[in-house]
Amino acid sequence: MAIVDDLTALLAATPGASVIVFADLSTKMVLAHAMRVRLPQEQLDAISHQAVASFAEPLAEPDLGKVNDALVLTSVGVKLFIRSHTDQSDAICLIGDHSVDVDKAATKMRQLLHQLEAQP
Amino acid sequence: MTGRHPLEPHLNVLKTPSQFALDGTRILATASDNQQTAAVLHEINQTILARRLEFSCSSGRTLVLDVVGRRILRLVDVKNALHNLALGSDHTKVLMQVIQDFVAPKTEVRVKTAPLVSTDGLDVGLHIASLAALLMVDLGAPVPLKPPGVLVKFTSLLDHQLSAWILHQTGASDQTHGADDTVTELLYLITNGLDDLVAQLAAVEPNLRLPTLLVVGAKVSADHATLLARADDQLLVGILNGASAKNLQNAWTRAQV
Numbered sequence: 001m002a003i004v005d006d007l008t009a010l011l012a013a014t015p016g017a018s019v020i021v022f023a024d025l026s027t028k029m030v031l032a033h034a035m036r037v038r039l040p041q042e043q044l045d046a047i048s049h050q051a052v053a054s055f056a057e058p059l060a061e062p063d064l065g066k067v068n069d070a071l072v073l074t075s076v077g078v079k080l081f082i083r084s085h086t087d088q089s090d091a092i093c094l095i096g097d098h099s100v101d102v103d104k105a106a107t108k109m110r111q112l113l114h115q116l117e118a119q120p
Numbered sequence: 121m122t123g124r125h126p127l128e129p130h131l132n133v134l135k136t137p138s139q140f141a142l143d144g145t146r147i148l149a150t151a152s153d154n155q156q157t158a159a160v161l162h163e164i165n166q167t168i169l170a171r172r173l174e175f176s177c178s179s180g181r182t183l184v185l186d187v188v189g190r191r192i193l194r195l196v197d198v199k200n201a202l203h204n205l206a207l208g209s210d211h212t213k214v215l216m217q218v219i220q221d222f223v224a225p226k227t228e229v230r231v232k233t234a235p236l237v238s239t240d241g242l243d244v245g246l247h248i249a250s251l252a253a254l255l256m257v258d259l260g261a262p263v264p265l266k267p268p269g270v271l272v273k274f275t276s277l278l279d280h281q282l283s284a285w286i287l288h289q290t291g292a293s294d295q296t297h298g299a300d301d302t303v304t305e306l307l308y309l310i311t312n313g314l315d316d317l318v319a320q321l322a323a324v325e326p327n328l329r330l331p332t333l334l335v336v337g338a339k340v341s342a343d344h345a346t347l348l349a350r351a352d353d354q355l356l357v358g359i360l361n362g363a364s365a366k367n368l369q370n371a372w373t374r375a376q377v
Contacts, residue, residue, distance in 0.1 A: 046326075053323030058313035059348050059357075060336045069340040071365060072324050073333040073372045079324075080340070098373055102365035106340055 006112055007034035007092075013108065016078075016099035020109075022116070023048040025055070026089035047093050051081040055088075069106060078102060082109040086117055145230040151178065151289060156223040158257045163231055164248045165190055165259045170236035172196065178228040178293055183218065186236050191245035193236075207246040215246060216254050228293060270331050270351035270375045277371035278363060282347075285358030286310055298359070306357050317357065321350050333372055340365045 003022055011020045011034040021033040021044060028048045054060075054070035068088075072079035077097045084090040092109040094100070148159040160175060160183075167173065170188040177183075184196035195205045195218060207215065223229065252259045268276070275285055275297070284298025286306045294310070296303045309317070325332040331352075337345030337360070345363075349356040360368075 050324050053320055054334060054336060056320060056323075058309060058316045059320055059334060059346055066338050067336045068338055069336065069345075071333075071335040071340045071368070073335075073369060074325055074327075074330045075376050076330065078369070098369060102340060102369060106365065 003032045004034060007032055010108055010112055014100060014105050017094050017096035019095040021047055021093050023051060023091050023093055024089050025052050025091050028052055051091050051093050054081050055083060071102060080105055082106055082113060084113045084117060145232045147228060147230050149229040151226050151228050154225060156229050157255055159229055160219060160223060161248060161252050161257045164192060170239060172234045172236050174232040176230050177222060177224060179224045181222050183222040190248045193239060193242045193245040206242050208243045209246060211246055212250050212254060215251060269354060271349055271354050271356045274371055274375035277374055281361060281363035281367060282358050283361040285356060288355045289353060302359055309357055317348055321348060
């Protein structure tokens with residue numbers, strides 16, 4: 001199954017999510033995506049930049065513990081960034097509204113990351 | 121440093137929001153209010169029993185007045201000739217100047233009250249109404265403290281799931297809650313990296329008008345996650361202890377209402 005298919009399946013299984021991307025945080029590039037509403041490339045790029053900023057210091061200071069998840073809530077919606085434990089440049093990012101079940105979505109995103117890492 | 125007073129949740133439920141500091145003082149006006157003078161006069165106007173009112177301003181100024189029955193009997197802590205000045209109707213302009221010197225815009229004003237032991241040797245005092253007329257303050261109009269902002273409501277709604285936090289606002293003293301060592305850690309973060317924290321939130325959500333919350337941790341709903349939020353002109357940094365993402369979402373959306 002191609003990664004785009006995995007992302008599309010995850011998007012379909014996550015009510016409230018509008019965009020899910022697989023990003024390389026070291027290059028800040030979106031490598032694959034699935035979306036309900038088409039976004040221009042610059043907005044896709046912005047997602048990976050925001051993920052990098054979320055995992056950055058000073059908030060993600062090493063003294064405050066290891067950071068692999070980041071959740072952003074605004075008055076208009078939710079952004080969820082899940083980073084791989086083994087390769088910290090791999091991340092799955094989700095953009096959605098407040099109806100997203102963040103706990104469930106985070107679990108599924110983590111599972112997909114494991115699955116992708118297990119692939120040869 | 122301030123924190124949540126045990127009475128605060130009850131006062132909020134009663135729609136009479138008040139802010140208390142842990143040192144027993146009460147916040148009459150915050151830095152974002154522009155009715156500092158009116159707040160001081162209202163406090164005096166509401167004092168019926170004999171009390172010593174110790175006003176303090178976040179600029180560092182203090183004003184201590186002995187008050188009873190809506191009358192100011194004595195200026196206590198002003199230096200030189202005005203020190204311990206027993207007041208009468210002749211002193212209206214003097215006291216007006218003292219109050220104007222004490223109150224500065226964009227500052228937090230607090231008050232601490234204590235019973236007045238004796239009024240011996242004091243005159244009838246200066247009636248607050250004459251002072252209010254000179255300062256053009258309508259004592260009949262309520263001067264409510266601004267209702268709690270998004271971040272104050274958010275901390276209240278999360279309650280024990282936030283083990284420690286600091287609410288920072290330029291021009292006001294930081295409000296803190298939690299164990300001393302954790303608060304110290306968070307204070308270090310604010311003191312040494314305030315600009316970086318603001319920039320981090322701006323990078324995560326570039327629309328600066330949007331109240332924004334960022335939570336990072338090993339897992340979003342882990343036992344130990346760190347949060348950073350902005351709303352109005354305040355910044356919140358805190359440590360979450362076992363809050364599920366659902367609880368965070370609920371508290372965040374309810375705090376915006």
